[in-house]
Amino acid sequence: MSESKPEMSAPRFYAPSPLAAGPLTLTGPEAKHLTAVLRLGPGDAAELFDGEGARAAATVQAVRGKGAKTAAELLCEAPVYADPPASPLTLAVAAPKGDRFRWLIEKATELGVARIVPLICERSTVDPGGGKLDKLRATALAACKQCRRDRLPEIADPLPFAAFLEQGLPTTLFHVTGDRFAPPAPGPYAILIGPEGGFTEEEVTLAxxxxxxxxxxxxxxxxxxxxAIAAAAVFAAAS
Structure with a gap:
């Protein structure tokens, strides 16, 4: 689940359009962050990434506009591409309370988790849907910028427990009755983490x-x- 290490000096910005050598315009929150927060200007170095494995060194050429109309013109070098993970991990987890889910998303992103699915279980007490998903996706993006990860994890829509199992991924469910975790064979894999009350016996039987x-x-x-983070770390160490 590792990625090649980029240069660590230049501040990082998300550019979802396909990266290519040549001019590129940043708008929206990324442009505002570049200009108003970091106060970069012409001649300053930056790094762009598209969230799908490409990154490119760039130089700020010009800044125009203010507020929501801010735009930054950059000149990109040829992009570098990170290899896709050999064993992409899906973390299906019941949403914890409060800001704990955002913390979980941040750390899972740092560990290289490919996909995070809010899991709806029989004992779930938190609704992970609605506007919460936008905040979770923003947290994942911020973590990618901070830890210089080139691939954004997918923050999926919530799924009921049984519906997730129907996807057919090789899966380990973590439960107090289980055996010691054994590293799986290379390839896509999923781990399931339950809510505070744990998985029910019926859910364990179904799994x-x-x-x-x-x-x-x-x-x-x-x-x-x-x-969730302990299980993801064990998987990362074994991959």
């Missing part, structure tokens, strides 16, 4: 019937967000 493995972390009783 087992669908072919999922049941595993336990070394410390069996953890907060949802702690368990």
């Amino acid at each position: 087992t019937a669908s072919g999922a493995r049941i595993a336990a972390l070394p410390t069996p009783i953890l907060r949802t967000e702690t368990a």
